[in-house]
Amino acid sequence: MTRVLKAGILGATGTVGQRFILLLAEHPGFSIHALGASPRSAGKTYAKATKWKMSQSIPAPVRDMIVHTCEPTGEFLDCDVVFSGLDADVASEIEMAFLKADLALFSNAKNYRTHEEVPLIVPLANSSHFDLVPYQRSKHALSKGFLITNANCSTSGLVVPLKALQDRFGPLSKIVVTTMQAVSGAGYPGVSSLDIMDNVVPFIGGEESKMEWETLKILGEVNPELNGFTLLKNTKVSATCNRVPVIDGHTECVSIEFEQRPAPSVEEVIACLEAYRSEAQALGCHSAPEQAIIVSREEDRPQPRLDRENGKGYSVTVGRVRECNVFDIKLTLLVHNTILGAAGSGVLLAELAQKKGLIA
Amino acid sequence: MTRVLKAGILGATGTVGQRFILLLAEHPGFSIHALGASPRSAGKTYAKATKWKMSQSIPAPVRDMIVHTCEPTGEFLDCDVVFSGLDADVASEIEMAFLKADLALFSNAKNYRTHEEVPLIVPLANSSHFDLVPYQRSKHALSKGFLITNANCSTSGLVVPLKALQDRFGPLSKIVVTTMQAVSGAGYPGVSSLDIMDNVVPFIGGEESKMEWETLKILGEVNPELNGFTLLKNTKVSATCNRVPVIDGHTECVSIEFEQRPAPSVEEVIACLEAYRSEAQALGCHSAPEQAIIVSREEDRPQPRLDRENGKGYSVTVGRVRECNVFDIKLTLLVHNTILGAAGSGVLLAELAQKKGLIA
Amino acid sequence: MTRVLKAGILGATGTVGQRFILLLAEHPGFSIHALGASPRSAGKTYAKATKWKMSQSIPAPVRDMIVHTCEPTGEFLDCDVVFSGLDADVASEIEMAFLKADLALFSNAKNYRTHEEVPLIVPLANSSHFDLVPYQRSKHALSKGFLITNANCSTSGLVVPLKALQDRFGPLSKIVVTTMQAVSGAGYPGVSSLDIMDNVVPFIGGEESKMEWETLKILGEVNPELNGFTLLKNTKVSATCNRVPVIDGHTECVSIEFEQRPAPSVEEVIACLEAYRSEAQALGCHSAPEQAIIVSREEDRPQPRLDRENGKGYSVTVGRVRECNVFDIKLTLLVHNTILGAAGSGVLLAELAQKKGLIA
Amino acid sequence: MTRVLKAGILGATGTVGQRFILLLAEHPGFSIHALGASPRSAGKTYAKATKWKMSQSIPAPVRDMIVHTCEPTGEFLDCDVVFSGLDADVASEIEMAFLKADLALFSNAKNYRTHEEVPLIVPLANSSHFDLVPYQRSKHALSKGFLITNANCSTSGLVVPLKALQDRFGPLSKIVVTTMQAVSGAGYPGVSSLDIMDNVVPFIGGEESKMEWETLKILGEVNPELNGFTLLKNTKVSATCNRVPVIDGHTECVSIEFEQRPAPSVEEVIACLEAYRSEAQALGCHSAPEQAIIVSREEDRPQPRLDRENGKGYSVTVGRVRECNVFDIKLTLLVHNTILGAAGSGVLLAELAQKKGLIA
Incomplete structure (x- = not known):
């Protein structure tokens, strides 16, 4: 049996972040472990920091979690996987910092989709592109981290x-x-x-x-x-x-x-x-x-x-x-568009990575 | 100066018919002279026969006009032009009867669009197709009538x-x-x-x-x-x-x-x-x-x-x-879609026919 | 443990009927046993007879069930409960026939709501009105049947x-x-x-x-x-x-x-x-x-x-x-409006009736 | 015959301002003379400064007018009337400055509606409240200016x-x-x-x-x-x-x-x-x-x-x-809501003021 993975979410208060929370909260394979958002939200509970827009309520365990800034420190360092629903204008820097901290990152942002050593994967289409992870790790001198992007x-x-x-x-x-x-x-x-x-x-x-x-x-x-x-x-x-x-x-x-x-x-x-x-x-x-x-x-x-x-x-x-x-x-x-077309792709990519042995 | 043409409307209570009424009522070149609809509506005033759905009100002169059945008799015979907003399931027979009664007919129905001797004209595109009218008249032994269809x-x-x-x-x-x-x-x-x-x-x-x-x-x-x-x-x-x-x-x-x-x-x-x-x-x-x-x-x-x-x-x-x-x-x-794409095309086609001398 | 009740649905192809089917199909306490609709639908499979409009698909066991006319015969006579989503213009006669056939009837139609001996019950509000059932049975000489209406x-x-x-x-x-x-x-x-x-x-x-x-x-x-x-x-x-x-x-x-x-x-x-x-x-x-x-x-x-x-x-x-x-x-x-406000009320009323011992 | 009034518009690029422009541009009694908006818009042409959202196009004479900041200087000083579609967070100060500059001001903002000496007038309801203008003028030592608010x-x-x-x-x-x-x-x-x-x-x-x-x-x-x-x-x-x-x-x-x-x-x-x-x-x-x-x-x-x-x-x-x-x-x-309920009220109030002799 596969173990439960600790998951972090970057951009947790946004629309994509909210969908990540719904999908992960009811998922037997993940536990939501760290939430990151803008400095304006940091330090607040998730319920207070978020203008929640989903038709289901905020999952109970998440309501009172404290939101942090998006830095690869503290609880994020314990995460087995980190999902990014960051806006494009901040994603480049933050995601690179998380990658360099040797974290396994699944990003919905467009910033790295076009990069030569970053796989762009739709999980029902081209999961073979995970094959580039060893090269990516070697290039960035990582042992367990990697960066996978999902598509538009x-x-x-x-x-x-x-x-x-x-x-x-x-x-x-x-x-x-x-x-x-x-x-x-x-x-x-x-x-x-x-x-x-x-x-x-x-x-x-x-x-x-x-x-x-x-x-x-x-x-x-x-x-x-x-x-x-x-x-x-x-x-x-x-x-x-x-x-x-x-x-x-x-x-x-x-x-x-x-x-x-x-x-x-x-x-x-x-x-x-x-x-x-x-x-x-x-x-x-x-x-x-x-x-x-x-x-x-x-x-x-x-x-x-x-x-x-x-x-x-x-x-x-x-x-x-x-x-x-x-x-x-x-x-x-x-x-x-917000499940297979965004957050759901990220979740399914993480499941694939685990099945493929890319997550310890 | 062009004279004011007497206009009949077939299918006058329907959506296309209502648009014909709005366009013609404020048009200096036409006077609404005869209204035709189903036997269910015949004999009623237009206001009573119609579930009016336009954002402008029913034009005052039309409110109390009596609706007739769609037959080439009575007031329809005085019409210089007849516009058809008939449904396809009844248009074939009625429009042919009006054509044979030597009336000038502009139809929004699809029924005759594919006929060999019936022009299908979008007035801003292929008004040259009016050139077939003399042949159509000769074929049906008409002196002043004709049938023009507008497009989908x-x-x-x-x-x-x-x-x-x-x-x-x-x-x-x-x-x-x-x-x-x-x-x-x-x-x-x-x-x-x-x-x-x-x-x-x-x-x-x-x-x-x-x-x-x-x-x-x-x-x-x-x-x-x-x-x-x-x-x-x-x-x-x-x-x-x-x-x-x-x-x-x-x-x-x-x-x-x-x-x-x-x-x-x-x-x-x-x-x-x-x-x-x-x-x-x-x-x-x-x-x-x-x-x-x-x-x-x-x-x-x-x-x-x-x-x-x-x-x-x-x-x-x-x-x-x-x-x-x-x-x-x-x-x-x-x-x-209801102006150039339907009733408005009919009106503009009638204007073209008059300018081209096809309406006496 | 309560036994599974055989359920009939009148007006099964309509909007309320479709909601009854969704609610009952996933309900452990009911099995859908008989479907009634207009003579136009009778004899067809449910999937063919119905213009299905729910966002979930037709439940698999219902797809191929044969739709009958709304008469208290055949499979309807085996039903422990019958739910009516009939239109008001046909409900009076049909529901009375089902009642006289000694069936337990839960109706969403308005027809009998105002009747003196018919309870009008919103299940979260006035379930005490079930107390009239014995009187209703005596008046219509029924042993197990009754008629309960839910509200607008x-x-x-x-x-x-x-x-x-x-x-x-x-x-x-x-x-x-x-x-x-x-x-x-x-x-x-x-x-x-x-x-x-x-x-x-x-x-x-x-x-x-x-x-x-x-x-x-x-x-x-x-x-x-x-x-x-x-x-x-x-x-x-x-x-x-x-x-x-x-x-x-x-x-x-x-x-x-x-x-x-x-x-x-x-x-x-x-x-x-x-x-x-x-x-x-x-x-x-x-x-x-x-x-x-x-x-x-x-x-x-x-x-x-x-x-x-x-x-x-x-x-x-x-x-x-x-x-x-x-x-x-x-x-x-x-x-x-279609759950507590319609079909859901009927389902919950049937559960209440069973708990209260009104259904054998 | 009444003379044409020079009109200024404050908050000209906003939703209410756009409606003012449409109403005034086709109005025979006004000429649009000065446009005011935020410093971000100032110096640009109206067409460039505005995210135009009306279904009619920007009136031609307004397209190339230069937008100014909202200060009672320059072209605003020539205006016979000034209409304010300002947001509440900036209206208090700007409108008071225009009033003190002895301008006739019609405001859609809520800020002064509750003031004791400011009339709150719906032009089809309580035009008698214009009677307070002389007192308002005396209190603010004005010769021709005044401030009228329209209602929510x-x-x-x-x-x-x-x-x-x-x-x-x-x-x-x-x-x-x-x-x-x-x-x-x-x-x-x-x-x-x-x-x-x-x-x-x-x-x-x-x-x-x-x-x-x-x-x-x-x-x-x-x-x-x-x-x-x-x-x-x-x-x-x-x-x-x-x-x-x-x-x-x-x-x-x-x-x-x-x-x-x-x-x-x-x-x-x-x-x-x-x-x-x-x-x-x-x-x-x-x-x-x-x-x-x-x-x-x-x-x-x-x-x-x-x-x-x-x-x-x-x-x-x-x-x-x-x-x-x-x-x-x-x-x-x-x-x-944007005509009688907002900009249209302002325009009709200005017409009333002119008819009542409050605008020279």
């Missing part, structure tokens, strides 16, 4: 079915994706009600380039020397990102062209997606969903309100798989 | 910038479009609140095939013999249609590939769209907007709530014109 | 704190309540999105008189002879009911005047509400919440999205208890 | 029908009001989408006490010596304020008890409200609506989306006038 929320949904298709049918040549993203993706207070009620905002700063670039790293490979990543070179991704009046759940409309000719049929694509099984499932990770990809055959699904909790928020739901007039296949997918 | 609401927005680009840069080879459509497009009661609050519905029955097919007819040409239409053969259109929690205004994300190499630049595309001028504008039609296409250079526009009233609902607003990783150009457009 | 959704929330206050402080003289009700209260398709997006509808047909009258019966008493009900005579209730763009959860703003002078203080009222314990809790009913009334001391609670799941939807959450300039006390309460 | 947005709607009823039927003894307020009342960014989508927030800081107190001043009288105000003493007001997912338009449910016995009937109340005519109408003020109070007899009105533009946003729409079980009369009213 919209990328996290996209790459799971793409990975299934690429594994089965070979390279994808062209991908055009248009997203309709939930407001919770922008944190709190985030999107003003005056901007989104009865409205669509056809722009999310930085989101499109993140989707386009991250997909190429995630669907790419670790070098044979296990010292870097080879990004996809022959796959073109074009993303358009919109904000819509939905609370949780990003919907993505995707058109795909395969290199393989003839392209797989609709039924072959559906069969491939339904059969897809990630390493997180194979290793029996606690949070891994029964099905990584749930394919709905109803013509009007997936819908955020009805499908975002599928697999407790860890599954990607795919529907409307059909032929495309321009490319080969079109489909619509849904990902829970 | 989402098609109506798409084809205006596509027409501008095709006119200037030659054939478009590939178009991928994803829509986020307003609930008013489904009529009343239409979309249940339980289906759309905090949600996206990734499917609208029949909408995608309509967008894909109608675009090819509208951007195609009248035969040299003026007795039929040649649809585009080398343009591929792939549409994905979604319903979002927006009251009015369809947003569409479009990726475009040109045949021409090198493809036009972003700045050339913007200049082309801004310079585009439709025949409706050139002829001085009353409802023609000052700009058929308004290009916004702000990064987060167009937005339905802020831009749908542009040009009083007759303009198409285009934003986010930028390069596409997969095709040549991406852009986002917005169309007011 | 908005009444169900209101009477719980009122009952607590009346029990402790004596008669309430005046109650003014204004509701903000969720769209799910109107069933499916129910409220059109065009009516409620960016809007409030300040009227719900029949709702205000139901709240005003039902409160007087529920807070009244069973006659000493146990053969009828004495309604409150000296309590005046004035209700104003509004529909707001909320999916689930009715919010109610209440001003209360007590007969007792001096009136209880804010802190006495809070203490009374927190200490309140219903018979359903005392008897250990499975679905009874730990707290019938949860009092929030945060100034901006209760909120439907954050508090409607309190007590799994069976608790009433009360907040903003404060002095009133005009009466004595003001408070705001929240009730989950 | 929710108060502005409430007092108009109350004033009509009080004028006709004598004192009102008890008023219980529950509001459902639009998000635009909180400014921009104001209410987070995460707080209000699928939700009601049953609390707005300070709002209830403002409604309760302001009503007593507005419905009270100027002293016979014209040197102060006598607040209502025998009228009790109890307010409960909620935020709902509506963009513009506050809905208020009101129960009223009259002193007069017997109380007026429903039909007498309706007749009184319909006959009510304010001084702003009598004097022919440009922005005064044709009807100060529009009474709807449809059972489900007023609704914010359908009725907020009544009278161009200057009318109060009243519906559901009916008997109350507890008091005498219940009704529901709607006020456009």
Whole structure:
């Protein structure tokens, strides 16, 4: 039996931090051990420091925990794993300090996703990228620490079915994706009600380039020397990102062209997606969903309100798989943006790391 | 000076009919002369027969008009023009009866859009298709009647910038479009609140095939013999249609590939769209907007709530014109689905017909 | 140990019926045994007959059950309890037929709530009204059957704190309540999105008189002879009911005047509400919440999205208890309208009936 | 003919300031002459300094005007009238400086509403309170300046029908009001989408006490010596304020008890409200609506989306006038919170001041 891991949370009072707390508090494999936030919150109890916005209450054991500043000292040094929900403007420095303190760090921040020796992993897609951890440790002279980043929320949904298709049918040549993203993706207070009620905002700063670039790293490979990543070179991704009046759940409309000719049929694509099984499932990770990809055959699904909790928020739901007039296949997918698309990815990555023996 | 035309409205109590009434009541060129609806409504005053849903009140002169059944008798026979907002399940028979009664009919119903001798016209895009009217009259032995259909609401927005680009840069080879459509497009009661609050519905029955097919007819040409239409053969259109929690205004994300190499630049595309001028504008039609296409250079526009009233609902607003990783150009457009996308198209088509001498 | 009861559901395909199915399917004390719906659905599997609208999937054992018409024959005759989510326009006849067939019936329909020998019970408020069952049986010559109605959704929330206050402080003289009700209260398709997006509808047909009258019966008493009900005579209730763009959860703003002078203080009222314990809790009913009334001391609670799941939807959450300039006390309460306010009441009433020995 | 007044706007970049700009730009009686905002905005053009959020575009003449700091210097000294949309945290000092500079100031800020020598006027209700201006001038040694405040947005709607009823039927003894307020009342960014989508927030800081107190001043009288105000003493007001997912338009449910016995009937109340005519109408003020109070007899009105533009946003729409079980009369009213409830009040007050000869 695996032992219970002591978990620290950086950015614990923010939206992603709150989700980490909910997921970890009810998780048998972790105990919440240290909470970090801005100096403004430090010294207060968690309940006092936080504008709590989840529909479940603050877990009782966390209410009275004292919030600390985000420094690799005190209780954080006892942590087996540290999850970061830090804002990008402070994440670079803090996360590097934690890494240098030889801590095992799982970050939702974008800052290190593009770094050459930092894995960018969606746990249901490219857990093989953990193979770079030994190189990362050697480079930073660490014995047990490492830094893993999870992907942008919209990328996290996209790459799971793409990975299934690429594994089965070979390279994808062209991908055009248009997203309709939930407001919770922008944190709190985030999107003003005056901007989104009865409205669509056809722009999310930085989101499109993140989707386009991250997909190429995630669907790419670790070098044979296990010292870097080879990004996809022959796959073109074009993303358009919109904000819509939905609370949780990003919907993505995707058109795909395969290199393989003839392209797989609709039924072959559906069969491939339904059969897809990630390493997180194979290793029996606690949070891994029964099905990584749930394919709905109803013509009007997936819908955020009805499908975002599928697999407790860890599954990607795919529907409307059909032929495309321009490319080969079109489909619509849904990902829970704060579970598989953010904090849940971190938790599942930690489970994977433990299963893979990277956490003592 | 043009004389005031007597207008009849079929399906006058429905959502599209209500919009026709608002547009015509404040229009100097029309007087509302006859109202048709189902037998259930016939014999009642308009105010009593109608579940009025517009934010402006029922125009005073219309309140007490008596609603008739939709037959080409009585007051309808005096009408210079008849607008149809009929549901598809009754439109075929009624509209044919009105056509055979030698009336000038502008229909928002989909039933005759695909007919060989019926023009399908978006007034800011392909008013040249009126050239088929003499052939249509000869075929049906009419002296003054004809039947013109306007396009689906989402098609109506798409084809205006596509027409501008095709006119200037030659054939478009590939178009991928994803829509986020307003609930008013489904009529009343239409979309249940339980289906759309905090949600996206990734499917609208029949909408995608309509967008894909109608675009090819509208951007195609009248035969040299003026007795039929040649649809585009080398343009591929792939549409994905979604319903979002927006009251009015369809947003569409479009990726475009040109045949021409090198493809036009972003700045050339913007200049082309801004310079585009439709025949409706050139002829001085009353409802023609000052700009058929308004290009916004702000990064987060167009937005339905802020831009749908542009040009009083007759303009198409285009934003986010930028390069596409997969095709040549991406852009986002917005169309007011019940004005340019429905009733307003009918009104502007009638103005065009009058300017072109098709209405005595 | 109590035995598992066979449950029938009338109106099983509707909104309330769907909620009954979710609640019963995961309930250890019931097995779903018979499903009834309109002749249009009869003979189909439940999955085919139903436009399912819940965010959880149809429970697996129910998917393939065959739906019957609503007649007291076949599998319904084996049922220990029958729950009715029937529409008012068919409930009178069907429910009477089931009662005459000596079945134990729990109805969410309004039809028999006002009947002299039919108890109207909110399970957290007036379970003493079960005392009329023997009289009801004698009058209809039944051995094991009976008919219990639950209250209107908005009444169900209101009477719980009122009952607590009346029990402790004596008669309430005046109650003014204004509701903000969720769209799910109107069933499916129910409220059109065009009516409620960016809007409030300040009227719900029949709702205000139901709240005003039902409160007087529920807070009244069973006659000493146990053969009828004495309604409150000296309590005046004035209700104003509004529909707001909320999916689930009715919010109610209440001003209360007590007969007792001096009136209880804010802190006495809070203490009374927190200490309140219903018979359903005392008897250990499975679905009874730990707290019938949860009092929030945060100034901006209760909120439907954050508090409607309190007590799994069976608790009433009360907040903003404060002095009133005009009466004595003001408070705001929240009730989950489809759980405690509808199907959940029925389930909890059945648990109560079993505990009280009314179900063999 | 009245001359065109030069207008300054303080807080010009905020939500209320933007509404002032829209109203004044299309107003024949004013020219926008000076714009003031925070030092952060000063020196920029209006278009650059402002996050514009209105559905109409920035009026062309205003786009390139330079924004200044809020000091009574330069162009502000030429202004005939100055409108303040300042935030409360800066309004006290700035507004006093402008008053001392002998400028005619109309403020939407709450800061001076409670001051003894500052009139608090809803232009359709208590324009007689302008009578205090001479005393105010003498006290501050001014020749042409003065300071008038308009009321809180929710108060502005409430007092108009109350004033009509009080004028006709004598004192009102008890008023219980529950509001459902639009998000635009909180400014921009104001209410987070995460707080209000699928939700009601049953609390707005300070709002209830403002409604309760302001009503007593507005419905009270100027002293016979014209040197102060006598607040209502025998009228009790109890307010409960909620935020709902509506963009513009506050809905208020009101129960009223009259002193007069017997109380007026429903039909007498309706007749009184319909006959009510304010001084702003009598004097022919440009922005005064044709009807100060529009009474709807449809059972489900007023609704914010359908009725907020009544009278161009200057009318109060009243519906559901009916008997109350507890008091005498219940009704529901709607006020456009940023027009009559904020900037529009300021504009109409300036028109009134000019008509009354208080502006040279």
